[in-house]
Amino acid sequence: MDNFKTYDASVFYEEFESEEAKRIWDRFEFVFIPKHGRDRITCTKRTMLNRHIATIEKVKNEVEAWQEYRNNKNAKINWQFTNKDAWVKLKRLYPSFIN
Known part of the structure; x- marks a missing residue:
């Protein structure tokens, strides 16, 4: 959930x-699930869980096969959030030091 x-x-x-x-x-x-786990679940649901699967064993097998396929594919993530962007956007989360 x-x-x-x-x-x-x-x-x-x-x-x-x-x-x-x-x-x-x-x-x-x-x-x-953690907030950042949603993307993986959405991808799984969209690609292989978009149909009725009769038993939990078949679901487990399907998920394991999909996971193995994805891991072997060496899929890359194109991170577009740079360190510089993080310092600006997340400034309130970083401690501030007074010199």
């Missing part, structure tokens, strides 16, 4: 009795 505030149990409690809502909600395990 990329936005934990989007998901909460209230929708289940609106549709089901309390015990059933809790039972369903407890079936979920939420794993939050």
Whole structure:
């Protein structure tokens, strides 16, 4: 998940009795991804998870095959954010020293 505030149990409690809502909600395990992990997930989803895959084993196999393909391809990232840009844009994050 990329936005934990989007998901909460209230929708289940609106549709089901309390015990059933809790039972369903407890079936979920939420794993939050870092902000910069979204690009990789989007790429994976767009290229190979854009269809129904019947079993978790097949999903794992597909992801592993895709990952191996991407790693062997030696794909490069064209970083366009330079150190100079970082010092300007992220100035507030760097400590300032008074001489």
